[in-house]
Amino acid sequence: GAVVSQHPSWVICKSGTSVKIECRSLDFQATTMFWYRQFPKQSLMLMATSNEGSKATYEQGVEKDKFLINHASLTLSTLTVTSAHPEDSSFYICSAEGSNYGYTFGSGTRLTVV
Amino acid sequence: RKEVEQDPGPFNVPEGATVAFNCTYSNSASQSFFWYRQDCRKEPKLLMSVYSSGNEDGRFTAQLNRASQYISLLIRDSKLSDSATYLCVVNPVDTASKLTFGTGTRLQVTL
Numbered sequence: 720g721a722v723v724s725q726h727p728s729w730v731i732c733k734s735g736t737s738v739k740i741e742c743r744s745l746d747f748q749a750t751t752m753f754w755y756r757q758f759p760k761q762s763l764m765l766m767a768t769s770n771e772g773s774k775a776t777y778e779q780g781v782e783k784d785k786f787l788i789n790h791a792s793l794t795l796s797t798l799t800v801t802s803a804h805p806e807d808s809s810f811y812i813c814s815a816e817g818s819n820y821g822y823t824f825g826s827g828t829r830l831t832v833v
Numbered sequence: 834r835k836e837v838e839q840d841p842g843p844f845n846v847p848e849g850a851t852v853a854f855n856c857t858y859s860n861s862a863s864q865s866f867f868w869y870r871q872d873c874r875k876e877p878k879l880l881m882s883v884y885s886s887g888n889e890d891g892r893f894t895a896q897l898n899r900a901s902q903y904i905s906l907l908i909r910d911s912k913l914s915d916s917a918t919y920l921c922v923v924n925p926v927d928t929a930s931k932l933t934f935g936t937g938t939r940l941q942v943t944l
Contacts, residue, residue, distance in 0.1 A: 725876075753931070760841075762920070762936040763877065812876050814932075822932065824876040 721747050723815045725825025732803055732832055740798045740828045742813030748793035749815035753822075754786075757810040769796050803832040834859050837935035839921050845941045850911045854938045856904040856921030865924035866897055868906045870917045871937060877920055880906075911942045 722745040732738050742752060751770050755763040767788050769775040775788035787799040796815075800807055813825040839856045846852050858866075866883035881888065883895040883904055894907040904921055921935035 755934075760936075762837075763934040765931060765933075768931065810874070822879070824878070827874075827876045829874065 721815075721817060721821075721823040723749075723813065723823045723825040725813055725828060727828055728826060729829040730831070732830070734804055734832055735802055737799055737801045738803055738830060740800075740811055740813075740830075742796045742798070742815065742825050744794045744815045744817065744823070747815075747817040749796075749817050750793070751816045752790055752796040753814045753816070754788060754796075754798050755812045755814070757812065763812065766798075800830065803830070805832045808832045835935075836860060836925070836933045837921055837923050839935040839938045841936055841938060843939040843941050845943060846911055848911055848913060848942055848944055850942075851907065851909045852911060852940060853908075854906045854919055854921075854940075856906075856935055858902050858904070858921075858923045858933075860923070860925045861899075861902060863902075863923045863925050866904050867922040867924075867932075868893075868895055868904075869920040869922050869934075871920055872917050877922075877934075880919070908940075911940075913942050913944070916940055916942045 724743045726741050754766045757763045766781045767775045767777045769788045769790035771790050771793050777783045790796040808831050812827040814822050837858050868880040869877040870880045871877040881890050883897045887896040892909045896905045918937040918939045920937045923933045
C-alpha cells in the first residue's frame with residue numbers, strides 16, 4: 720500500500736527560529752501534495768497545495784512568506800515554518816495524492832514553539 | 834455556514850451499542866464523500882468511502898442523501914477500539930482533489 724513518511728514527528732523550537740518538515744511518498748510518485756494544520760479540537764484546515772516543479776497554491780489567510788513550501792521532486796515536499804511564534808504551535812499533516820492511491824496522509828508533526 | 838458540519842460530541846456509549854453520526858455539507862455540487870477516523874494525536878485514516886446507494890463494511894454502514902446533503906455513519910456492536918474521532922470529509926467538485934474536513938465527532942466506547 721501507499722506510504723507517506725513525515726518527519727519529524729514532533730519538534731520544539733524557540734520563537735524566531737525556522738523549522739522544516741519533510742513529507743515523502745515512499746512507494747509511489749505523488750503528483751500533488753497537500754499541507755494541513757490542525758489546532759486542538761478543531762478540524763484539519765488546508766494550508767496549501769503543491770505540485771511538483773511549480774509554486775504552491777496557498778489558501779486564503781495563509782502567509783506564503785511564512786510557510787515556505789518546496790516540492791522539488793515527485794516524492795518529496797517540504798514545509799518550512801519561518802520565524803516561528805507560539806501561535807504557530809499546531810499539528811501539521813501532509814497528504815500525497817498519486818494516480819492509483821488516492822489520498823495518503825503522513826503521520827503528522829507536532830510543533831511547539833516556546 | 835460551515836462547509837461540512839458535524840456534531841462534535843462526545844458520544845459516550847457502552848460496548849456493544851449501536852451509534853450513529855451525522856454530517857451535513859453545504860456544496861450541493863460535491864461529488865465524493867468519505868468517513869475518516871482520527872486517533873488522538875495521529876493522522877486521519879480512511880475508514881470508508883460513501884456511495885449514493887449506501888455501503889457497508891463489517892460493522893460500519895455509511896449512507897448518503899444528496900437531496901438533504903446529509904451523510905451518516907452507523908457503527909454496530911461498538912468495540913473499545915472504536916474510540917476515536919470520526920471525520921466527515923467531502924471533496925467539492927469545483928476544487929478538484931482538495932478535501933474539506935468536518936470538525937469531527939468524538940466517540941468514547943466504555944466497558
